[in-house]
Amino acid sequence: MTINESDAKQTPASKSKIWRILPENLTLVAIALCLAFLIRTFIAEPRYIPSDSMLPTLFTGDRLVVEKVSYKFHPPKTGDIIVFQPPTELQHRGYLKDQAFIKRVIGKPGEVISVAKGKVYLNGQPLEEDYIAEPPNQPFPPVTVPKDEFFVMGDNRNDSNDSRYWGFLPRKNIIGRATFRFWPFDRIGLI
Known part of the structure; x- marks a missing residue:
C-alpha cells in the first residue's frame, strides 16, 4: 500500500475527528483576528517612515510601533514624537486624510x-x-499655539513639511505616540 492509498482510505472515525476539531480551530482564528483588530484600532499599530523629515532620529524605511492609549489620559508633551492625520490645510494641498505624518511636538496650547x-x-x-539634523535656516515669527492645538516640527529642520508651513495641528488629528522602532534590527529599541 502506498502513502496516497492510505490517505485515501480514511476511516469514518478519522473524518469525524476532523469535523469535531474544525469549529474549535475556526473559533481560535476568529478570536485571533478580533484581538488583532482591537489592538490595532485602540492600543497600538505599526507604521513606517516615508521621508527624511525626522533625520537623524528616524530614517526613511524605519518601522515603528505607535501607541494610542496614553493621550487618552494626558496631552502630548513637548519633545514627544507623534503620528497624526494631516490637518485640513494639508488635505487642501492634496494629502489624503488617512496619510499619516510624523513630527516632534514643539509647542503646546x-x-x-x-x-x-x-x-x-x-x-x-x-x-x-x-x-536635529542641523539648525533651522529660516526665521519664523512668534506665534501663540491655540487651545487644543500643537506646533510640530521635523527633526530635519530644513527639509520638513511642518507647522511652519501649514499651521497648527488639532489634537483630534493625533493618532498616537511613536514609542518603539522594530526595524531595522540594528537600530531596534525605544524612541
Whole structure:
C-alpha cells in the first residue's frame, strides 16, 4: 500500500475527528483576528517612515510601533514624537486624510514658538535640541499655539513639511505616540 492509498482510505472515525476539531480551530482564528483588530484600532499599530523629515532620529524605511492609549489620559508633551492625520490645510494641498505624518511636538496650547538665528524658541527661551539634523535656516515669527492645538516640527529642520508651513495641528488629528522602532534590527529599541 502506498502513502496516497492510505490517505485515501480514511476511516469514518478519522473524518469525524476532523469535523469535531474544525469549529474549535475556526473559533481560535476568529478570536485571533478580533484581538488583532482591537489592538490595532485602540492600543497600538505599526507604521513606517516615508521621508527624511525626522533625520537623524528616524530614517526613511524605519518601522515603528505607535501607541494610542496614553493621550487618552494626558496631552502630548513637548519633545514627544507623534503620528497624526494631516490637518485640513494639508488635505487642501492634496494629502489624503488617512496619510499619516510624523513630527516632534514643539509647542503646546498657550505656548509661544519662534525661530531666529538658527534656534527654535519656546516662550522666549531657546530649546536645547541635540536631536536635529542641523539648525533651522529660516526665521519664523512668534506665534501663540491655540487651545487644543500643537506646533510640530521635523527633526530635519530644513527639509520638513511642518507647522511652519501649514499651521497648527488639532489634537483630534493625533493618532498616537511613536514609542518603539522594530526595524531595522540594528537600530531596534525605544524612541
